[in-house]
Amino acid sequence: MSLLLAKGLHKAFQALVKDMEAGVRDWTALSIVPGTTNHAATLQMLGEQRLAEVVRQFARFPGHNLSVLKILTRKKVEFLDPLSGKITISTKSLIFRKYSYLFFTGPSGPGFIMCIGSKPYALFYLAKKIWVDIRNHNEDHYAVLSRCHTTAAKLERGFYRYLSEPGAREVGCIVGDERPTHFIRESMGGLQHYIEKGKMDAFWEALDYLIVPIDNSFILTDELFDPPPHVKVIYTNMSDLNRVVMAKNLFVYRLMRSGSHMTDSLRTRLVSYAEKASPAEDWPEVSKLTGREGYRTVWFSVEIEKGRLKNQEAVFSELLLALQDHFGSRVQLIIDGWSPSPIALNTKDYRIISTIRAFYRRAMKKCGVQFSVIESFSMSYREKIKLAAKIDFFVTMHGSAAIVPSLIKQKPGITYHSAWGMTIDHEVWVPTLYRTRTHDQAGHPAVGHWAPFDVDIPAFRDTLDRLIGDLSLAQTPVLAPPGD
Structure with missing residues (x-):
């Protein structure tokens, strides 16, 4: 131009x-x-x-993966x-x-x-x-x-x-998306797709830079896929990305929302990466709660950002009461609900982390049930995948909240969503996925899966009791095997 x-x-x-x-x-x-x-x-x-x-x-x-490769080349x-x-x-x-x-x-x-x-x-x-x-x-x-x-x-x-300026001499590919499901399934899935199609060498050969916006990264991309020495890796804030591209006069294209999905090979890569690279089990706040004989470990994800779930405190309180009824005090919780960048926390991260912490502490105090807690909502996906290996089951909203325990670790669990959003099986699927009844709120127009809703609490308790019974958890309390 x-x-x-x-x-x-x-x-x-x-x-x-x-x-x-x-x-x-x-x-x-x-x-x-x-x-x-x-x-x-x-x-x-x-x-x-x-x-x-x-x-x-x-x-x-x-915009699919092979088209992106052709454009970069x-x-x-x-x-x-x-x-x-x-x-x-x-x-x-x-x-x-x-x-x-x-x-x-x-x-x-x-x-x-x-x-x-x-x-x-x-x-x-x-x-x-x-x-x-x-x-x-x-x-x-x-x-x-x-x-x-x-x-x-x-x-x-x-x-x-x-x-x-004249056409760029160097090329950069931008990977990463602000939604965890798209980041894992699309950006990481796109790179895995190149491997499965025998195109990974061609992808690296086309590149001079792999650019990862910190704000849109949940896993360290270069650790997971190990670029060759000639590919320079840049982690930068999204707000600075355009200035990096301009300063280096790069031709850039994005590998994002490109039609990929969670393959078994990508899942295996993620799990292997977390097992090898995550030090989470050695951290003091985690190590003191793991390895306790006879304890049940349950993953609960707090929906914090969009406010679609209107009776979340009642859901959490019912979970606490049910766990006490089934297991007494021998329960430890992993509380999830947010995934900050593995490189830096920003103001929004700190605000949401504080909000989730206040939510679960308030709910425990109100219903009078206290369990030990591991706060995974301040951890990156690498640490979450490691911790999810130890859980017995999870309770989350259907979608991004369940991607680690279900889509990656394939643990049994309960999900809930508005009636419009209960068929997103390409995002969340496990062999033992239990869904519980919900009600879209009257007076709100149902627009796709964004409709506000609440969980039917008696139905949720019935579903929870059935899951615990089906898994025989109450009768034979054991720890999840290491490296599951």
């Missing part, structure tokens, strides 16, 4: 800011997705032949511009949380592709004020435009200098 074209992008952004300040929302919406509201207008504008070509081209650019993103029908190239990008913005300019003027992780979702033509949806998504297009501009504006003139 030449300096002249970078100036054109700058000018288009200035016009966008004026529109946003004036509340103008006059963009033309198009879509290449059949059956969507704007598909007919797109067909009329592009014609049947070009639209078919565009659909075919983006079907070859889905070529050091550029090529796509068919729907408006001009010409091949357009992008070599410059910015990152904002889950979004990647790939900038381009060509016959249709300056613009960017909005990607979520590795996958392209929409094209934005800044001068023509047209967006084209590539696939269905829930993003507010005007909010995407605003975020893109704000991200660029924070970099000031450095962003346009970066755009105007």
Whole structure:
């Protein structure tokens, strides 16, 4: 992208800011997705032949692992511009949380592709004020435009200098996602996929840098996958990532939300890594509670951030009472609910850790049941996987909260969620997964699995009693075998 074209992008952004300040929302919406509201207008504008070509081209650019490898190897993103029908190239990008913005300019003027992780979702033509949806998504297009501009504006003139520099000589792949399930299943799963397909050497060969945002990392990626010496590993805050990319003039692409899943080989790698690398069992607060003969170890995860579960204290209190009824005082709890970065704690981490600690202490005091506690909510995934080997069963929400004890360690347990979210078996599955009845709260619109809900406490107690009975825990109290 030449300096002249970078100036054109700058000018288009200035016009966008004026529109946003004036509340103008006059963009033309198009879509290449059949059956969507704007598909007919797109067909009329592009014609049947070009639209078919565009659909075919983006079907070859889905953002899956092998597509990411091809992009990294070529050091550029090529796509068919729907408006001009010409091949357009992008070599410059910015990152904002889950979004990647790939900038381009060509016959249709300056613009960017909005990607979520590795996958392209929409094209934005800044001068023509047209967006084209590539696939269905829930993003507010005007909010995407605003975020893109704000991200660029924070970099000031450095962003346009970066755009105007020649194409990058070096390549970086960004791995990591802010959601634990996506981090483990997608980013780590993507790397494991390269190994299983015999592409790992090609992946490392394509790279100069492996870049891991600290905020979006739950496991030390270079420890888990051991890059060769020529690949430099950078751990950086998400807020500094764009400056790192600009300073080194890198071409970067993300391996994230790329269609991977938890394979047996990835699970084995994670468990082996935790067993070898985690010192958790030697820590004083852990070692004094492990190895106690006849004690039951139960994992409970506190849902703390989104507030969807409305009677969580009642669930925890009922668990405490049931454990006392079955096992007396011979119980130790592992309390989970948050996963900070393995490298650094931030203000949000400290706030949530304090909130979880206050929650379980308050609940124990109110119901009069006290058990020994290991606080895994201040530990990284490496330590959690190690500790989860020792539990008898878990009680968590269905989803991210259960990924360590269920998806990775495959322990028996109880999950609950809103009625809309009880079928997420690609995220959480164990051979002995018990689900308990819940109720979506009246007066709230049920929007996907985000609907507020509460757990049916009598049904939860029945489920808990059944799980303990089925596992014969009360009759034959024993410790989980080491290294399970």
